Amino acid sequence: MKLLCWNTNESVWNHWTTILDSSVEQIRATDFEQTVNQLSKGNFDYCFVYLGDEDFSEKVEDVVALREKFTNLKLVAFPNRRSQAAALRMLSMGVNGQCSPFIGKEQLKLVLSVIDSGEIWGGKDFIQQLIQQTATVSNVTINTSSGFEELSEREKTVAEYIGQGFSNKRIATEMEITERTVKAHLTAIYQKLNVKDRLSLALLIQRGVVTH
Structure with missing residues (x-):
């Protein structure tokens, strides 16, 4: 190296x-x-x-x-x-x-x-804190004109929760699925949106949303 x-x-x-x-x-x-x-x-x-x-x-x-x-x-x-x-x-x-x-x-x-x-x-907990700090709205909906149309409805829901700073455990609870399923959805989302990690996804979601 x-x-x-x-x-x-x-x-x-x-x-x-x-x-x-x-x-x-x-x-x-x-x-x-x-x-x-x-x-x-x-x-x-x-x-x-x-x-x-x-x-x-x-x-x-x-x-x-x-x-x-x-x-x-x-x-x-x-x-x-x-x-x-x-x-x-x-x-x-x-x-x-x-x-x-x-x-x-x-x-x-x-x-x-x-x-x-x-x-x-950056450390798992630290990255999560950064995401939560940037989540300035309590409820977000993905703007479908922002390049997120390839996501399935479940993937959009997971992505929206990530944009709000939710942990995998909380997402699993909210959606009544397992944390393993949340991770599987995230893997698919990363590939479809061409992002490499949770922070990048959260920032992308927060830039391309409509609030309500």
Whole structure:
């Protein structure tokens, strides 16, 4: 694996060097311009970006800019500050995940495995909180002109509940079906709408709804 690390913090850099396998080729960048130049000329599997406290908001926007410029790159943010607003901004724009800068070795392996499978990493509970935060209306109905016409009636119902921030367990209770069936509906919805995860679906639903 070839990895570009935008990181100016020596402690975090040394930690990453320790927890990554020796087979990983690590290249370090220290600013936005250097990161863009390296990504433009190198074939990297991942880019890790450390977000320190200094200029935190600007760094969040830099991460979003990298996502928009390098759409196929697997991009992981490592913020030193807990901020749900920053997390929502980055993850909703397609950043593949965010982790603690001092994440453990086995946990990092899990993160990369989840991202490699096509999902966003943020922790299940955290992703659910983000969805609930963005669900600003208590009841939504999918606008059939917004590209959702391929969904079956049951799939539309599941999607609407996702847009409201419901968990799989609550959806199963509301629809009187099993959680396994909810997961099956979600798999079909992801394929039909070409979205890769729960957060992406929720944001798509919330952008393409009529409220009542």
